[in-house]
Amino acid sequence: MNNSGEMKQRIVEKQWAALPQKRSEVHTAAPILEPGKWQQFDPFLLWMEDWFGQGAFGEHPHRGIETVSYVIEGAIEHYDDKGHEGRLEAGDVQWMTAGRGVVHNEIPPKGVTTHLLQLWVNLPAANKMAEPRNQLLKREEIPVRREDGVQIHVISGESGGVKASTLNYAPVTMLEINLDGGASFTQQFAEDHNAFIYILEGRGEFGLDGSVGEKGQLLALSQETEASEIQIQALEEPMKLLLIAGKPLREPIAAHGPFVMNTPEQIVQAYEDFQSGKF
Structure with missing residues (x-):
């Protein structure tokens, strides 16, 4: 509240269009919040709008972040190396905490082009090595x-x-x-x-x-x-x-590929741990 007791009003400070870019024959992506502008978007790291079919992605790791997948149209089957799995359809959300490390994949059904938004949320330094978890939020339960x-x-x-x-x-x-x-x-x-x-x-x-x-x-x-x-x-x-x-969070950020930590040394350690099977 300000001194008059009225709620402070927000306005639109900046606005821009998310422009789709073809990444492959089965994947088109539009950056909503583009990576690299950590201080401007803090605690958010990137936000993408994706249209993709089978074969767009393979199994891949993450550490130090949360990924939030919101399905607009189509569906995906999700699984990871911690035993989490599930199906997301339109309106469903997956809130995945990578924490200390997870290897996962998201696959649309055969012949289906899935349209979704994926947001990367930074984890506080104290929680970057938390145990991985997966919250599947079904639309009817939200x-x-x-x-x-x-x-x-x-x-x-x-x-x-x-x-x-x-x-x-x-x-x-x-x-x-x-x-x-x-x-x-x-x-x-x-x-x-x-x-x-x-x-x-x-x-x-x-x-x-x-x-x-x-x-x-x-x-x-x-x-x-x-x-x-x-x-x-x-x-x-x-x-x-x-x-x-x-x-x-206002914390230092070191990022490379799918890993977001606080120091370059932690990024090196993340790659070493992944390559040696310690995720």
Whole structure:
């Protein structure tokens, strides 16, 4: 709150389009939050929109991060070397904590092109070597907040008193927000959280200044050190978006390939451990 007792209002500080790039015959990717801008996106490392079929990916390792896969269309079969496995369909989310190390793969059914978003969340230094875990969040089990003309699926964190059961090592909010044409909604943020919105469908106005965003655009919200909120209104058509927010870790980052640690020496150790079968 500011001195007048009113909630601090966030606005759209930057916005850009996620432009699809063909990676192979079976994989197209659009960077939403591109890697390398750690301080700007903290605690988020990257966010990708992917369209892919069988053969796009092979088994691969991770250490020091969490990966969050949100299926838009199609399906994937997931498995890892810790015995976790499961199937994700449209609206399902997988929240995988790589921690000290995991080898996994995500495979669409034969003949299916799967459309999903994958977010990488940095782990605090104290938790980078945590035991791997896998949270499969089925759509029908994700709690829902309902307002007039608005449905909010609370994947992680909280919205209007509706809380997700998702386990986090550091506070992260992830919401799927669906608005009818002309409907409006206000989301509050805890103090000192970075926040981003990606529009999946439709057009809307965001913040007190009414910044307009549309399908395929990322909106980076103004940074605030105190509790704050953003006003969102769909224009004439329904709008669907994902909102993410997290408290910056403000820790050193060393990253190479699928490993994100705090020092170059830890990256070297990660490769040695992976190659010697110590994951």
